[in-house]
Amino acid sequence: FSAVDVIRAKRDGLRLSDEQIDWVVAAYTRGDVADEQMSALAMAVLLRGMTPEEVSRWTAAMVASGETLALGDVRRPTVDKHSTGGVGDKITLPLAPLVAACGAAVPQLSGRGLGHTGGTLDKMESIPGWRSTLSAQEIRDQLDAVGAVICAATEGLAPADRKLYALRDVTGTVESIPLIASSIMSKKIAEGVQSLVLDVKCGSGAFMEDLDRARELADALVSIGTANGLRTSALITDMSVPLGRAVGNALEVAESVEVLRGGGPPDVVELVVELSREMLHHAGVSDVDPAEALADGRAHDAWCRMVSAQGGDPEAELPRAEHVTTITASDSGTLTRLDAYEVGIAAWRLGAGRARKEDAVDHAAGVVCLAKPGEQVTAGQPLLELHTDRPHTLAQVEEALAGACEISGADVVSTPLILDKVT
Ligand code: URA
Numbered sequence: 001f002s003a004v005d006v007i008r009a010k011r012d013g014l015r016l017s018d019e020q021i022d023w024v025v026a027a028y029t030r031g032d033v034a035d036e037q038m039s040a041l042a043m044a045v046l047l048r049g050m051t052p053e054e055v056s057r058w059t060a061a062m063v064a065s066g067e068t069l070a071l072g073d074v075r076r077p078t079v080d081k082h083s084t085g086g087v088g089d090k091i092t093l094p095l096a097p098l099v100a101a102c103g104a105a106v107p108q109l110s111g112r113g114l115g116h117t118g119g120t121l122d123k124m125e126s127i128p129g130w131r132s133t134l135s136a137q138e139i140r141d142q143l144d145a146v147g148a149v150i151c152a153a154t155e156g157l158a159p160a161d162r163k164l165y166a167l168r169d170v171t172g173t174v175e176s177i178p179l180i181a182s183s184i185m186s187k188k189i190a191e192g193v194q195s196l197v198l199d200v201k202c203g204s205g206a207f208m209e210d211l212d213r214a215r216e217l218a219d220a221l222v223s224i225g226t227a228n229g230l231r232t233s234a235l236i237t238d239m240s241v242p243l244g245r246a247v248g249n250a251l252e253v254a255e256s257v258e259v260l261r262g263g264g265p266p267d268v269v270e271l272v273v274e275l276s277r278e279m280l281h282h283a284g285v286s287d288v289d290p291a292e293a294l295a296d297g298r299a300h301d302a303w304c305r306m307v308s309a310q311g312g313d314p315e316a317e318l319p320r321a322e323h324v325t326t327i328t329a330s331d332s333g334t335l336t337r338l339d340a341y342e343v344g345i346a347a348w349r350l351g352a353g354r355a356r357k358e359d360a361v362d363h364a365a366g367v368v369c370l371a372k373p374g375e376q377v378t379a380g381q382p383l384l385e386l387h388t389d390r391p392h393t394l395a396q397v398e399e400a401l402a403g404a405c406e407i408s409g410a411d412v413v414s415t416p417l418i419l420d421k422v423t
Helices: 003-011 018-030 035-048 052-064 092-101 120-124 136-145 159-169 177-191 211-227 249-260 266-283 290-295 298-309 340-352 391-401
Strands: 079-083 106-110 148-152 195-202 231-238 323-328 333-338 366-369 382-388 405-408 418-422
Touching: 003 018, 003 035, 018 035, 018 052, 018 159, 035 159, 035 177, 052 159, 052 177, 052 211, 079 092, 079 106, 079 177, 079 266, 092 106, 092 120, 092 148, 092 249, 092 266, 092 290, 092 298, 106 120, 106 136, 106 177, 120 148, 120 249, 136 148, 136 298, 148 298, 159 177, 177 211, 195 211, 195 266, 211 231, 211 418, 231 266, 249 266, 249 298, 249 366, 266 290, 266 418, 290 298, 323 391, 340 366, 340 382, 340 391, 382 391
Parallel strands: 079 195, 106 148, 195 231
Antiparallel strands: 231 418, 323 382, 333 405, 366 382
């Protein structure tokens, strides 16, 4: 094979053969196909697309580029959830222990945040003592003992994706549905779970801003999962408004603990319960009601065991920011808009996110949404609380947030949180 022939074939809109796909992915991982050749191919894929069969094969080739986490010995059915990322999306934190408390095993291999969406590991690292790096054996032992693990993906999983994602990031080729879908699914398949539920976010705070694109991504993800032997389904959920009230690492941990104690914001509770029902359905656990496991403390017990197993102290105080200021309502009326993207950017600037991979995050920084769309507000009432240890960012963030909220005399028609389901 030659890389130039493969690039030309895709450039001219041809379907790549299984052998071409296997070869180019393996050769790129080894370093025998150069970055400039792979970026030309990625651009050709972005412009020409791939058939479902090509995407499925491409994904399998990325899985085969590294090791897989053998979960066959785990004594419970294994199921995972993946979210395409959003603002205030702390769902993994309450969800993993909840599903564990109901009898399944959840190996949640997670990442760090970049840009305006947060990363699960950054959130968990606000808990004093908590450790993100576990060996494959530690993951398996914790799945048997507790049923839930949230940890960093081990280095050896889907190395082709690690390399390709970094390349796409700097070559304008992130926004290709076949490449996004194969990237996400290669990591999940390498994880070795039996089933998977995807939460495809849609709206200003998400990768996919409109419903048609979100459906297209959900279809691609489900089709790859099914073709690779995983029971897979997807919910498409709204991300035009931040999820819950807290945006920022420690703030989101605190809100997750509220949910695990049977309280918390209704949208977070709704999504956690719906996703857990879907996961338990795939896992063949039909006799447990997750809403009850949240209400009676079983999910909270599983959380405490999960955090302690990784060295964290579930009772420890979380970091708090030195500076807390509020943004108040300019008018009285109904809050009709609270833009997820703007709030995500604000939290990021206050210190909750990072600009470059190697930057540190401030665990205490973030935004608390004191009102959500649909609520009545009066002029002067605090709408947003800004938490930061970087007070020099406040003026700019306040100015940027001015356009994030809209108050009007009209009643808002509330959009549902769960927009669609793809099986
Ligand atoms: N998340 C991933 O893991 N890969 C992508 O390509 C996009 C989002």
